[in-house]
Amino acid sequence: MTAPKISLRGVTKSFGPKKVLQGIDLDVAVGESMVVIGGSGTGKSVLLKCILGLMRPDSGSIRIDGEETVGISSRQREAVMRKFGMLFQGGALFDSLRVWENVAFGPIQSDGMAPAKAREIAIAKLGAVGLGPEIGDLFPSELSGGMQKRVALARAIAREPEIIFFDEPTTGLDPIMADVINELIVKCVSDLGATAVSITHDMASARKIGHRIAMLYDGKLIWQGPVEEIDHCGNAHVDQFIHGRADGPIQMQVRKL
Structure with missing residues (x-):
């Protein structure tokens, strides 16, 4: 049996008295998309x-x-990081660099690749997310939010990572552009044969990009399973969350009006 690509056992993390993670056990298989x-x-x-x-x-x-x-x-950490790609929340592009330089940042800075070669790769990766070569010479500020997110995705796949992390990939996007980004994520992960780990509170995104879903509540994973089983999981916390209901076992920390 193939070992999991990612395996967590008993992971805890606290900040002072606040226990943020309380014994996380999670396996992500090779080529799986976990949300x-x-x-x-x-x-x-x-x-x-x-x-x-x-x-x-x-x-x-x-x-x-x-x-x-x-x-x-x-x-040793550097060798592990070589396997990772990352799409940051909000894109996190470098304002002072042109689009192609943003995409080529990893190949140039981490791999020591010649800029001319790195630019070729950047243009190819921009093509993979549906952006033409002319976009490469623009600055991030000249792009729409959706195009910036595409550039960030191109940067995440530029070094052809084995594992890609997506941090709230659809934040700040309208529903149509969010769906476009979700479809691109599915395509890029599939084309690379990569393993993906995403975090989101956007259920439309979770359903689209995930093979399996795990729900984190109060520092614990309270449910995990195939995406198609989440609507019938029988967990009241999960049910409240996925349907966005104010009433239920999850109480938001706000004062009653």
Whole structure:
């Protein structure tokens, strides 16, 4: 049996008295698209940062391709990071760089690739997300929000990563552009044969891009399973969340009017 691409066991993370992650167990198979859903402040971003190695969990194990990554050296970390691509919330493009330079940032800075070669790759990756070569010479500020998100996706796949992370990929987009981005994510992940981990509270996006869904609530994964089973999961917290109902076991921290 093939080992999971990503495997978490007993992962915890606290900030002072606040327990953000409370014993997370999660496996993501090779080539699988896993979507972690949950409300704001439930620990989704912290979970992603722990897998990426940007934060160190207080306890637990995070294995990539069967190799432990918690507590490894910076040199070992670099080798693991080489497998990762990332689409940041809001795109996080560099304003001072042209579009092609944004897409080629990883190949040039991390791989030492010659700019001319990196530009060729950047133009090809822009094509993969439906943008013509003329877009490469523009600056991010000259693009719409949807086009910026496409450029960010092109940058995420520029080094042909084995694992791609998506942080709220449809935030700030209208429903039609959000669907376009979701379809591009599915296509790009499939074309690369990559493993994907996404965090979102957009259920339309979760249903479109995920093979499996896991729900994080109060620092714990309270349900996980195939995307087609979520509507019949029998979990009241999940049911309330996916249908966006104010009334239910999840109580928002607001004062009653």
